[in-house]
Amino acid sequence: MTNMPSPILSLITTPSRWTAPWRLTVLLLASFVLVVIFELFRLPAALLLGPMITAIILATSGAGMKLPKPMFLMAQGVLGMMIANSLPLTVFAKIALEWPLFLIGTVSTIVASSFLGWLLSRTGLLPGTTAIWGSSPGAASAMTIMSESYGADMRLVAFMQYLRVACCAIAATVVASVFHVDNLAIEPVDWLGVSSWSTFGITLTIILAACVAGVILRLPSGPMLIALTVGLIIKFTGILPIVLPNWCLAISFAVLGWSIGFRFTRQALQHAWHVFPHVLGAIIALIAINACLAMLLIIFADIDPLTAFLATSPGGADSVAIIAASTHADVSFVMAMQVARFLLVLIAGPMLARWLSSHKTA
Numbered sequence: 178m179t180n181m182p183s184p185i186l187s188l189i190t191t192p193s194r195w196t197a198p199w200r201l202t203v204l205l206l207a208s209f210v211l212v213v214i215f216e217l218f219r220l221p222a223a224l225l226l227g228p229m230i231t232a233i234i235l236a237t238s239g240a241g242m243k244l245p246k247p248m249f250l251m252a253q254g255v256l257g258m259m260i261a262n263s264l265p266l267t268v269f270a271k272i273a274l275e276w277p278l279f280l281i282g283t284v285s286t287i288v289a290s291s292f293l294g295w296l297l298s299r300t301g302l303l304p305g306t307t308a309i310w311g312s313s314p315g316a317a318s319a320m321t322i323m324s325e326s327y328g329a330d331m332r333l334v335a336f337m338q339y340l341r342v343a344c345c346a347i348a349a350t351v352v353a354s355v356f357h358v359d360n361l362a363i364e365p366v367d368w369l370g371v372s373s374w375s376t377f378g379i380t381l382t383i384i385l386a387a388c389v390a391g392v393i394l395r396l397p398s399g400p401m402l403i404a405l406t407v408g409l410i411i412k413f414t415g416i417l418p419i420v421l422p423n424w425c426l427a428i429s430f431a432v433l434g435w436s437i438g439f440r441f442t443r444q445a446l447q448h449a450w451h452v453f454p455h456v457l458g459a460i461i462a463l464i465a466i467n468a469c470l471a472m473l474l475i476i477f478a479d480i481d482p483l484t485a486f487l488a489t490s491p492g493g494a495d496s497v498a499i500i501a502a503s504t505h506a507d508v509s510f511v512m513a514m515q516v517a518r519f520l521l522v523l524i525a526g527p528m529l530a531r532w533l534s535s536h537k538t539a
Contacts, residue, residue, distance in 0.1 A: 195240050204242065207231040208431060222342055224430035225318065229335065232438025237446055241439050249436045250392065250400045253322055254384040255421065255429035257401035260319065261408025262419040264516055271513040278478055282470065283518040286491055287525070289466045290314040293459045295533045302452045304330050309530045311337025312459060313522055314491035318430075319401065320526060321437065326397030327530055335437045336449045338492075341460045345492035348464050352486045353500050368423045377420040383407060397527070405523075467491050480510070488514035 195203070208228040215223030235241055272279050294312030297303065303311070310324035317338040325331040371377055384404050391399025411419060471485035480488070484506040487497050501511040 197242070200235065200240050200242055203240070204228075204231060204235060204435070207234075208434075212427075212431075220343065220346070222317065222339060222430075224427050225434040226339060228431040228434030229339075229438040230434075232435045233441045233446065236439045236441050237443045242435075243439065244432065244436055247388075248432050250388045251384065252429040252432040252436070253398065253401040254388045254391075254404040255425065256318055256322070256433065257387070257404030257406075258380065258384050258408040258419060259421055259426055259429075261405050261412050262421060264409070264412065265512065266413065267509065268513050268516045271509055272517050275513075278474075279514060279517045282474070282489060282514055283521050285470050286314050286467055286489060286518055287521060287529075289470075290463055290491060291529055291533060293463055297455060297459050298533070300455065302455055303333055306530045306533075307333045307337075309533045310334045310526075311456070312341075312463070313338070313526055313530075314341075314463065314518065317342050317492065318433065319398075319523060322401055322433065323398040323527065324530075327527055329530075330445075331437060332440050332445050333449060333452075337456050340453075340456060341463070342492045344457075344460050345464065345490050345497075349487060349490050349497055349500050352483065366423055368427070371420070371422045373418070373420055376418055377422065377425075379417065380420050383411075463491050481506070484510055487511045490515075491518075 208231040211227030211231055212223050215227055220226065232241075290312045291309065294309040297312065298306070298308035300308075302308075306324070306327055307329040310320055310327065310329040311334045313320045321331060321335045321338050324334040387404035387407055388400040391401075391403045394403075396402060408419060411417060467489040468486065471480075471482070471489045474480040474485040474489070475482055478485075484501075487501050487506055488511045490497050497515060498508075498512060500506070501508045
């Protein structure tokens with residue numbers, strides 16, 4: 178090593194001096210490795226977290242990059258369309274039949290999380306509306322993307338949201354283990370297949386149009402919200418199928434993860450570590466409150482314990498869905514409750530965040 182020319186040695190040991198192609202190579206390889214590792218350990222949101230953590234490491238090492246804004250906007254549109262396509266048609270019928278139960282369950286969780294977020298915001302540890310957006314129970318990717326338009330620090334919101342998702346996934350797994358659920362089956366994923374290239378092209382065209390409309394209308398998180406709205410119309414009218422191959426979703430989540438991660442600085446990372454105990458405490462309190470809500474469902478609605486806990490879990494809907502589908506839990510009830518809360522958070526989240534922020538010093 179001592180015989181190595183000093184310019185080469187400096188380039189290797191100083192990421193800030195890496196050329197753009199070298200940074201891109203490291204970004205792609207490290208992101209891929211982390212995603213594979215996270216998927217092997219069945220961590221939620223692996224497709225977003227792997228790239229985001231890679232980008233954070235590069236950014237705080239002085240090797241950050243700036244992604245073209247159209248890529249970020251298009252990824253938002255894909256996210257919105259994916260959310261619309263993931264909503265099962267039977268969910269709304271289930272909610273309509275038992276709407277009082279779903280209303281109480283979703284509102285209770287949102288009130289509890291909003292109260293904890295408000296308390297956290299009053300400590301002054303987190304800037305602006307960050308604590309409130311970061312405490313929003315569900316729709317982690319959507320809330321993270323939307324938060325920046327409403328005065329929150331997207332980096333810290335992402336930190337709070339995905340820490341909660343991880344904690345909720347762990348709690349749900351523990352509860353499933355308590356009820357003697359041994360092996361949670363994971364269906365194999367076809368990463369390369371495309372069911373219809375022509376329909377995929379139409380889907381991308383619609384997403385592109387939604388992104389352009391969002392920019393022209395200057396709506397907060399417009400590309401995602403317009404794509405979500407159009408996607409819901411397409412989904413429930415059955416005009417045409419929505420085709421989003423898994424590799425397209427993976428690329429979009431990677432772009433979102435990189436866009437968030439590259440915004441981090443050493444100061445932001447240090448701040449996240451500083452507030453970690455407070456955020457973790459709020460997350461544990463929220464899980465405990467929702468466990469109490471699950472007890473009420475068990476006692477007064479005659480819901481079995483595993484179904485009740487999974488239905489009220491305030492995050493990690495994908496992990497909850499996997500556990501519910503692999504057990505004797507009522508999958509339709511669990512997913513209907515998760516979807517109902519997601520939609521309510523998506524609709525009421527911005528207004529609630531603004532209102533709580535205006536009263537945080539009261």
